[in-house]
Amino acid sequence: MTLREQSAASVRVATFNTHHGTAPDGRPALDACLRLLDDLAPDVIALQEVDRGWRRSGFADQPARYAEGLGGRALFAANLRLPAEDDPAQGGAVRGSRAAAREYGTVLLTRHPILRAAHHPLPVPHGAEPRGVQVALIDVRGVPIRVAGVHLHDGDDAVSARQAEEVLRRLAADEAAPGAPEAPEVVLGDLNAEPGRGGHRVLLDAGFADAWAIAGTGPGRTFVDPESGSGARIDHVLVRGAAIVSARVGSLVPTPSDHEPLIVEISPRG
Template identity: 40%
Template sequence: MSAVRLVTFNLHHGVGDDGRHDLVRVARLLDDADPDLVCLQEVDRHFAERSEFVDQALLLAEALDRELAWSPSIDRPPTGGRSERRQYGNALLSRLPVLSSRVHPLPGGGEPRSALHARVQLGGGELEVVTTHLSSAAAADRAAQAAVVAGLPPAGLPGVVVGDLNADAAAPELAVLGERFADAWELAADRSDQSGRFSLRAGRGLTHPARRPRVRIDQVWVSPGVSVSGARVLDGSATSDHHPLLVELAVTPAARPSAAPGDAG
């Protein structure tokens, strides 16, 4: 059995509640959490002035000494005499070796959405990791997108689906996730959040908006073979409009099915 610390965090392109873009404080927050896996949403790579046209994914990977896997949801040509493509999407920063990664465009209208499906090496096996950011506009789009991401980790192997799902875990459009996965927040015996001790919202794992959280849209879903010992909502108010969610996982390895004749690895 392998212990894995995982953080999922909607970065809001590194802009905190003070309106400042500051990747240094993002890196400090994540470094203090000391996760093995960091699953990020709303990450800019040379995207716009709002993030000073920097490559946020690469800078954070280097600052934390993690391997980077990238999933652009938006990919546009350079602008204003710049040479880098303007990209925005999801990132995985991994202390564990990344064996493979693949980008999956998701259905739906409005802002383009994608999912990053990676396979990481554990001490005694592997873990399937899907990082995504579902539509904020329409429940029907979220339902279609959730159906895609729920089917990405192969059946019978330990896996997680994480990200900003823009709906409560009990929302009807996320029911397809509950058919294969369990909500890590509900499984965790030890959990804490950013609500005050006497708040009626305490213990609910609310993550957004960071200043006064009202909804639990940042989630981790785990397959059979992945247990949850703890879940904690960290304080991200200085770095984003979301709070990060940290989960402590224990992964029981499973044998990977043999490829059928003719299948590519």
């Protein structure tokens, strides 16, 4: 199955850490990210390290650009808000409704109807980067899919595990909401944890299946250090309540980030 081939009965989900729309050498790469998104053609994709209003990424409203590129809707969750930076091209501070802050966070992006969605903070150590989980119920061609988009803490498996436990609580709360349908559950994101560690271990213990372990071939490295060349499988698609059809890392389009996308086909009725 090529990236553009898809069964009508399957759902294509993906995760991609965008490195805030810049290449590892600092060059702007938002257009390259958009080309990659067009190639992947996902039903639902979770994006991490997304900017809005930052000098480093040309003051772009990246969530809006991603929504336009996919022809869908971007649910942006700002885990970090800082004062606005000056834009010399605008003669000073950035103007407009977002002038008060620059934002950094995650996006859930889909072409399909969003039945409901919420963003919840995750526990972090004092002084650490704020983290959150986006939980959404999405109608994909008449089939509800419950999705959690995450970017977990880096460097401490115990913190990552606590965050994954909160992700599970938020998924359970959404499932228990009045009128909530039964639905397959998919956790998408940069877990900053290799297989069997931290938050990844917690999700496996809760009955989620690792899509790459089921259907992938090879090491499945999603992160490559641009300096050392060493890599790790830290971006994951974890599935509960659906069959995993295929999994692949990478794209026909060169990846501009220090991460590769992970693309998984699932069969909700499988």
